[in-house]
Amino acid sequence: xxxxxxxxxxxxxxxxxxxxxxxxxxxxxxxxxxxxxxxxxxxxxxxxxxxxxxxxxxxxxxxxxxxxxxxxxxxxxxxxxxxxxxxxxxxxxxxxxxxxxxxxxxxxxxxxxxxxxxxxxxxxxxxxxxxxxxxxxxxxxxxxxxxxxxxxxxxxxxxxxxxxxxxxxxxxxxxxxxxxxxxxxxxxxxxxxxxxxxxxxxxxxxxxxxxxxxxxxxxxxxxxxxxxxxxxxxxxxxxxxxxxxxxxxxxxxxxxxxxxxxxxxxxxxxxxxxxxxxxxxxxxxxxxxxxxxxxxxxxxxxxxxxxxxxx
Amino acid sequence: xxxxxxxxxxxxxxxxxxxxxxxxxxxxxxxxxxxxxxxxxxxxxxxxxxxx
Numbered sequence: 001x002x003x004x005x006x007x008x009x010x011x012x013x014x015x016x017x018x019x020x021x022x023x024x025x026x027x028x029x030x031x032x033x034x035x036x037x038x039x040x041x042x043x044x045x046x047x048x049x050x051x052x053x054x055x056x057x058x059x060x061x062x063x064x065x066x067x068x069x070x071x072x073x074x075x076x077x078x079x080x081x082x083x084x085x086x087x088x089x090x091x092x093x094x095x096x097x098x099x100x101x102x103x104x105x106x107x108x109x110x111x112x113x114x115x116x117x118x119x120x121x122x123x124x125x126x127x128x129x130x131x132x133x134x135x136x137x138x139x140x141x142x143x144x145x146x147x148x149x150x151x152x153x154x155x156x157x158x159x160x161x162x163x164x165x166x167x168x169x170x171x172x173x174x175x176x177x178x179x180x181x182x183x184x185x186x187x188x189x190x191x192x193x194x195x196x197x198x199x200x201x202x203x204x205x206x207x208x209x210x211x212x213x214x215x216x217x218x219x220x221x222x223x224x225x226x227x228x229x230x231x232x233x234x235x236x237x238x239x240x241x242x243x244x245x246x247x248x249x250x251x252x253x254x255x256x257x258x259x260x261x262x263x264x265x266x267x268x269x270x271x272x273x274x275x276x277x278x279x280x281x282x283x284x285x286x287x288x289x290x291x292x293x294x295x296x297x298x299x300x301x302x303x304x305x306x307x308x309x310x311x
Numbered sequence: 312x313x314x315x316x317x318x319x320x321x322x323x324x325x326x327x328x329x330x331x332x333x334x335x336x337x338x339x340x341x342x343x344x345x346x347x348x349x350x351x352x353x354x355x356x357x358x359x360x361x362x363x
Contacts, residue, residue, distance in 0.1 A: 052353075117346075121345070121349040
């Protein structure tokens with residue numbers, strides 16, 4: 001029932017029309033959107049088949065706006081806790097630039113238009129996947145899991161893992177083993193990525209009552225789980241090299257980057273006291289972003305080169 | 312608040328409302344254009360075949 005508290009807790013934006021274009025862009029979580037664009041593009045380029053470039057751009061635009069819409073809906077629902085966390089206090093609703101109602105309307109309208117655009121202009125498999133992703137992020141992760149279980153980001157991470165699968169479906173009209181592998185890479189990457197952040201933002205989550213793993217199970221268990229999920233992530237990431245989705249460059253990159261990831265995860269497990277512990281968690285968090293970016297960049301690069309070679 | 316202050320607030324709100332209306336209109340215009348272009352691309356080949 002967090003949304004009912006939004007106006008009472010925030011209560012700064014009393015009138016509409018205070019929000020600027022940049023406030024509404026901030027509502028869409030542009031950094032998350034940039035990752036969505038990139039992974040969806042990789043899914044589209046890696047998929048077997050052809051899509052007209054203009055239709056491809058439209059598909060990418062619809063997926064990106066759909067992701068932004070779910071970000072706005074997340075900010076609408078979480079406005080009460082966002083206002084009390086250092087990391088999120090500067091978001092448009094807590095700052096009073098956009099009202100909760102405006103964020104809800106904005107997110108809902110963009111959700112409907114992005115799904116309809118993708119469904120009508122590209123195909124309905126991609127459209128249905130986008131609708132499912134938005135619904136999953138809002139109803140399953142934001143409204144249900146986030147405030148009830150320390151497994152919130154393990155299951156909720158699926159929402160962030162769908163974009164390459166949607167991009168793939170935009171080209172092929174179906175879901176295949178390779179597109180599921182792309183999904184699994186992001187799905188297994190999300191827990192060590194977020195738990196590294198949660199390790200040094202633990203007090204924030206504790207204060208607002210979000211049951212992140214370090215808050216509920218403690219720092220030691222979180223460190224252990226980070227290592228476990230890292231050992232799951234690395235083999236999953238290497239798998240595309242054996243299904244034909246990734247080539248030799250991908251195999252080398254996934255092995256090298258995986259080794260660094262495991263090393264940094266192990267450092268998080270070993271260094272448990274003082275500033276060095278925070279530093280180790282921050283390093284893993286920072287590297288995890290680079291890891292995902294490079295994995296998808298190498299895959300994208302290989303497929304672009306192989307397509308150019310066919311011309 | 313003075314009458315001048317109220318007037319300034321009303322003007323600012325009216326300006327912001329106008330800006331937002333323009334942004335919505337531009338967004339809808341872009342969507343119409345997007346659907347038009349995509350329809351031409353998707354139907355283009357079939358229309359050409361029928362003409363033959």
